[in-house]
Amino acid sequence: MHVNDSHDFATRAIHAGQSPDPSTGAIMTPIYQTSTFVQKSPGKIVGEYDYSRAANPTRAALEANLASLEGARHGLCFSSGVAATGAVLHLLSSGDRVLLGDDVYGGTNRLFHRVFAQLGIETTLVDMTDLDAVKRAIDDRVKLIWLETPTNPTLKIADIEAVGGIAKAHGIVLAVDNTFATPYLQNPLALGADIVCHSTTKYIGGHSDSIGGALLTNSDELHQKLKFIQLSEGAVPGIMECFLLLRSTKTLHVRMQRHCENAMAIAEHLDRHPMVERVIYPGLASHPQHELAKKQMPGFGGMITIYLKGGLEESRTMLENTKLFACAESLGGVESLIEHPAIMTHASVPAEHRKVLGIDDNLIRLSVGIESVDDLKADLDHAIAAATRACGSACGCAG
Ligand SMILES: *Cc1c(COP(=O)(O)O)cnc(C)c1O
Numbered sequence: 001m002h003v004n005d006s007h008d009f010a011t012r013a014i015h016a017g018q019s020p021d022p023s024t025g026a027i028m029t030p031i032y033q034t035s036t037f038v039q040k041s042p043g044k045i046v047g048e049y050d051y052s053r054a055a056n057p058t059r060a061a062l063e064a065n066l067a068s069l070e071g072a073r074h075g076l077c078f079s080s081g082v083a084a085t086g087a088v089l090h091l092l093s094s095g096d097r098v099l100l101g102d103d104v105y106g107g108t109n110r111l112f113h114r115v116f117a118q119l120g121i122e123t124t125l126v127d128m129t130d131l132d133a134v135k136r137a138i139d140d141r142v143k144l145i146w147l148e149t150p151t152n153p154t155l156k157i158a159d160i161e162a163v164g165g166i167a168k169a170h171g172i173v174l175a176v177d178n179t180f181a182t183p184y185l186q187n188p189l190a191l192g193a194d195i196v197c198h199s200t201t202k203y204i205g206g207h208s209d210s211i212g213g214a215l216l217t218n219s220d221e222l223h224q225k226l227k228f229i230q231l232s233e234g235a236v237p238g239i240m241e242c243f244l245l246l247r248s249t250k251t252l253h254v255r256m257q258r259h260c261e262n263a264m265a266i267a268e269h270l271d272r273h274p275m276v277e278r279v280i281y282p283g284l285a286s287h288p289q290h291e292l293a294k295k296q297m298p299g300f301g302g303m304i305t306i307y308l309k310g311g312l313e314e315s316r317t318m319l320e321n322t323k324l325f326a327c328a329e330s331l332g333g334v335e336s337l338i339e340h341p342a343i344m345t346h347a348s349v350p351a352e353h354r355k356v357l358g359i360d361d362n363l364i365r366l367s368v369g370i371e372s373v374d375d376l377k378a379d380l381d382h383a384i385a386a387a388t389r390a391c392g393s394a395c396g397c398a399g
Pocket of ligand 1: 080081082083105107108148152177179180198199200201202211212213
């Protein structure tokens with residue numbers, strides 16, 4: 001199958017990096033569950049492979065597939081999203097500084113502040129939606145800017161092109177964690193980023209059944225360095241995981257379309273709900289960066305954040321009463337999830353910093369799945385009604 005950049009996303013999702021097995025005609029890429037490859041004579045390998053930490057045909061197909069979806073020349077896969085993030089950090093040396101988005105994924109924050117800080121790499125948190133703040137934070141020691149957009153859980157949108165311009169002017173590498181948007185909704189490399197990072201655990205995997213990460217780049221130099229780190233540190237994915245992800249990317253476009261449709265409908269529904277104080281969704285005109293989101297993304301994704309009227313008790317009651325939305329961390333699967341960041345995903349963020357970010361006790365995050373949207377709305381309505389009954393009139397809300 002010869003697929004190239006001129007083919008549409010849907011065609012590349014299904015075919016890129018893959019072709020029928022020449023020896024049997026098997027249409028699916030085989031699971032090359034092997035650690036090593038025999039050699040004809042010492043040092044003379046049969047094909048392209050000698051040892052699966054260095055490279056493996058199933059993984060190579062996945063790496064080529066993901067690279068194609070991000071419009072990248074190169075792709076590398078890792079055993080998790082944080083392993084991919086760590087590989088980028090290993091590009092740095094002691095004394096270097098990083099500007100990190102102020103509400104990046106908690107595990108990213110922990111890796112920068114508690115692991116790489118010990119190696120002499122200094123991290124400064126910056127609100128990436130404030131371009132002046134980004135410029136002010138730059139000095140000669142800054143070698144990397146790392147941002148997420150949309151962010152988690154407040155769904156702030158950073159202007160990748162603008163931050164990319166600032167980074168380029170100062171010779172700084174810009175890495176964008178594109179996990180929330182996926183390559184279907186956003187291609188940071190085309191907007192000026194140097195490296196794209198994914199937790200494939202989320203939408204790319206899409207079925208809540210694997211942990212993985214990926215890095216994509218157009219720079220031969222960055223690729224060579226990152227590939228050396230991948231080989232040397234060995235945080236590579238298992239072969240079965242690679243096969244599962246190749247299966248997942250074939251439906252990424254279809255899943256994302258439905259995630260976007262369902263999330264938009266639910267955001268509008270909750271926006272009208274008397275018990276919901278505020279809905280944050282980049283597709284709503286009320287979102288502070290709605291215009292930028294429209295410019296940067298053809299759709300707005302499956303994540304919604306709401307502020308429920310009331311406090312911790314009402315929020316807890318809502319989470320205890322959904323039947324379709326499962327109360328769990330993670331996101332991006334076909335099934336809907338609901339979680340309470342202050343107690344769950346963002347519990348390790350100090351309370352004062354949570355306040356600055358707006359992660360209050362009545363903030364609830366939804367990962368809208370691809371079930372029937374009517375069933376999902378009814379499930380949320382039922383849970384919110386239960387929360388209202390529980391609250392009585394003590395909190396002063398409409399209930
Ligand atoms: C989950 C997540 C990660 C970390 O990925 P793992 O696969 O859990 O290691 C990084 N960034 C974002 C935005 C995430 O949601």
